[in-house]
Amino acid sequence: MKRLQFQLPLFIGFLAVLWIFSASSLTVVLAQEPTATPAPQVSSTGMFITVITDEPQINVRLGPSSSIYPIVGTLLRGSTAPALGRSPGGDWVQIEFAGAPNNMGWVYSPLVQVSPGTLQISEPPPTPVPPATSTVDPTLAAQFTILATNTRLPTFTPPPPLVVPSYVDANVENEGDSVPLGVVIMSLGVFGFVGFFVSLFIRRR
Numbered sequence: 001m002k003r004l005q006f007q008l009p010l011f012i013g014f015l016a017v018l019w020i021f022s023a024s025s026l027t028v029v030l031a032q033e034p035t036a037t038p039a040p041q042v043s044s045t046g047m048f049i050t051v052i053t054d055e056p057q058i059n060v061r062l063g064p065s066s067s068i069y070p071i072v073g074t075l076l077r078g079s080t081a082p083a084l085g086r087s088p089g090g091d092w093v094q095i096e097f098a099g100a101p102n103n104m105g106w107v108y109s110p111l112v113q114v115s116p117g118t119l120q121i122s123e124p125p126p127t128p129v130p131p132a133t134s135t136v137d138p139t140l141a142a143q144f145t146i147l148a149t150n151t152r153l154p155t156f157t158p159p160p161p162l163v164v165p166s167y168v169d170a171n172v173e174n175e176g177d178s179v180p181l182g183v184v185i186m187s188l189g190v191f192g193f194v195g196f197f198v199s200l201f202i203r204r205r
Contacts, residue, residue, distance in 0.1 A: 028047030046117060047083040049093055049112040051075050058112070060105035063124045070128065075107065083114055085122030094122045101125070162200040 051058055057076050064068035064087040082096040084104065090101060093112060097105035107125075 007118045036074070047115045047117040049083045049114050051077050051097055051108065051111065052113045053077060053111040058107060060095070060097050060100065060107055062101065062105065062128065068127055072105050073097055084117055086119040087124065088121055093119065103189050174194050
């Protein structure tokens with residue numbers, strides 16, 4: 001009995017050591033695998049472009065001109081695309097671009113780096129037709145055209161000369177023909193005194 005009691009703890013300890021060893025041997029440490037850089041997409045020519053501009057992205061246009069052809073998409077800095085050809089002057093590079101008409105677009109060559117090789121000259125696509133503009137019938141428009149007429153400026157007309165009426169006193173006009181009233185009164189006075197003295201003289205006789 002004592003022998004069994006002595007062996008039981010020894011047996012349990014042996015199992016514990018065995019379990020720890022097996023658990024440590026089964027532990028697998030998973031290390032992060034390095035991410036592989038995706039290989040650039042190449043075209044049938046075996047060439048590709050890489051965006052090297054300092055801007056976040058560049059425009060992809062329908063044709064080799066920024067003033068004629070519209071934008072069909074963008075490429076981020078560092079992205080790649082298969083190169084198909086170049087413009088006659090070499091200023092633009094034709095690339096494969098999903099979503100564009102015929103899955104082809106054009107990028108400005110100073111903004112990208114072309115892989116070693118020689119690109120053939122590609123013909124640019126037809127110039128897009130501008131939207132039709134509404135026209136107005138010239139005959140109808142002429143009916144609503146108002147021509148400005150020359151308005152004669154007012155001319156200055158001097159006023160007629162001012163005529164000041166003159167008034168002539170009737171007494172002044174007849175002054176040469178009539179005797180002044182004072183002379184008449186004095187004459188009557190003189191005649192009165194003369195008559196008075198004559199009448200006194202006659203009475204005394």
